[in-house]
Amino acid sequence: xxxxxxxxxxxxxxFNLLGITWLLWWxxxxxxxxxxxxxxxxxxxxxxTEFNKPMPRWWINGFYIAIVFAFAYLFWFGGWGxxxxxxxxxxxxxxxxxxxxxxxxxxxxxxxxxxxxxxxLAGNAKxxxxxxxxxxxxCATCHGSSAKGAVGYPNLTDTIWHWGSSPEQILHTVKxxxxxxxxxxxxxxxxxxxxxxxxxVIAYVHQLGEKDGANRTDFAAAQGKKLYEGVxxxxxxxxxxxxxxxxxxxxxxxxxxxxxxxEALHETIAKGRHGVMPAWGTVLGDTRSRLVAAYxxxxxxxxxxxxxxxx
Numbered sequence: 001x002x003x004x005x006x007x008x009x010x011x012x013x014x015f016n017l018l019g020i021t022w023l024l025w026w027x028x029x030x031x032x033x034x035x036x037x038x039x040x041x042x043x044x045x046x047x048x049t050e051f052n053k054p055m056p057r058w059w060i061n062g063f064y065i066a067i068v069f070a071f072a073y074l075f076w077f078g079g080w081g082x083x084x085x086x087x088x089x090x091x092x093x094x095x096x097x098x099x100x101x102x103x104x105x106x107x108x109x110x111x112x113x114x115x116x117x118x119x120x121l122a123g124n125a126k127x128x129x130x131x132x133x134x135x136x137x138x139c140a141t142c143h144g145s146s147a148k149g150a151v152g153y154p155n156l157t158d159t160i161w162h163w164g165s166s167p168e169q170i171l172h173t174v175k176x177x178x179x180x181x182x183x184x185x186x187x188x189x190x191x192x193x194x195x196x197x198x199x200x201v202i203a204y205v206h207q208l209g210e211k212d213g214a215n216r217t218d219f220a221a222a223q224g225k226k227l228y229e230g231v232x233x234x235x236x237x238x239x240x241x242x243x244x245x246x247x248x249x250x251x252x253x254x255x256x257x258x259x260x261x262x263e264a265l266h267e268t269i270a271k272g273r274h275g276v277m278p279a280w281g282t283v284l285g286d287t288r289s290r291l292v293a294a295y296x297x298x299x300x301x302x303x304x305x306x307x308x309x310x311x
Contacts, residue, residue, distance in 0.1 A: 006081035013079065021067055028060050110287040118167030121294035122301065131295030134288050138280065139296075147299055152258055152275060157299045160255045164244040165300065171293040175286070177279030180247040185231055186270030193227050200224035201232070202265045208240040208252050 035052070042050035078085025113127050121127040136145060142153045149155040154162065163169055163178050189197035204224030229238065236242050240251035249257065258264050258273060281289055 009081045013074065017067060017070055021064075024060065024063050024067075028054060030054065110291070113291060114287050116290065118171055118290060118294045118297050119301075121290060122167075122298040124294075127291055128295050128298050131291035131293070131298075134284065134292040135295050138284065139292065147296070152273075154257060155255070156296050158255065159300050160250070160253060161300075162242070162244065162247045162249045162257075165297075167293070167297055169244070170297050171290060173277060174284075174293045174296070175279065175281030175289045178247060178275075178277040180273070180275040180277075182268060182273040184270060184272035188231060189227055189269070192230060193223060196220075197223075197227055198266055198270050199262075201227050201269055202262055204228050205240070205251050205265065206260075209254065 037051045037053040038049070040050050040052050044050075074080055074085075076085055076087045077089050078087070084090070110130070113121055113124075113130070116127075121131070135143075135147065139147075143149050143156055144153075147156040154160075159165070161169070162180065163173055186198055189201060193200055200220050200223040202224070203218060203220035204222075205228070207218065207221045207224075228236075228240075235246055235248035236251055237248075242248040242250040249255075256264070257275070258268055280292075284292065
């Protein structure tokens with residue numbers, strides 16, 4: 001907070017408290033010439049009279065005590081701009097204290113699973129249940145409560161893993177995050193094969209996923225193959241099987257992270273994609289990262305206890 005805003009807050013507080021004090025004092029006292037409390041001339045139904053009597057002294061004093069308490073509260077807890085207060089209390093310190101206590105309680109809950117392998121945890125029903133709750137609180141925003149993902153967010157319940165599906169690879173993904181970059185190839189491809197170059201590559205990529213694709217002859221796909229082998233093969237491989245080391249997806253299966261329509265593929269190839277999986281290791285810590293990784297791993301791997309919990 002700047003000095004100007006600091007003094008603005010202090011002035012606003014003083015204006016309100018002193019203003020209330022003055023208003024209370026001004027309205028509570030009687031002045032010479034004021035009519036008696038009974039002389040209001042306000043009558044109803046002949047026997048109902050409105051008086052103008054002042055508030056009882058104990059009531060007025062109660063207001064004054066409340067104002068004094070307000071000043072004491074602000075001085076003790078620090079309500080004057082950036083002033084810390086005599087009590088040195090702060091909401092941040094209170095939060096940190098409660099957070100530390102909650103962390104200690106959580107550590108007791110997670111202690112039995114510390115350092116255990118992902119596939120071992122996936123076979124423990126309680127561990128998978130804990131991992132599922134951690135997933136719901138942190139991962140469901142992107143991957144959905146059912147972990148089936150959405151456009152741009154991978155489905156975690158199938159057997160397709162762009163970065164590998166081993167326990168170690170999944171744990172690495174959770175703790176350290178991933179960053180998948182598909183460069184924009186539109187300009188490069190058009191320079192190599194003309195204005196229809198991207199469409200040619202799309203035709204070839206579509207053919208890669210077909211069972212009889214290798215046996216068909218198609219002009220667009222044939223042109224696309226040449227372009228593919230000149231540009232795309234470095235990451236996706238000659239047969240289009242991808243490379244988990246760099247997160248390059250397999251182009252021969254039926255799964256498409258951003259969609260397999262001509263429009264979606266044109267966007268992907270021409271303009272590129274940039275997908276980021278945040279690193280959760282610093283947020284969750286090692287044990288909770290292992291638990292959520294075990295839950296995710298159990299969704300697509302058969303375990304006696306884990307699968308029962310993952311449903």
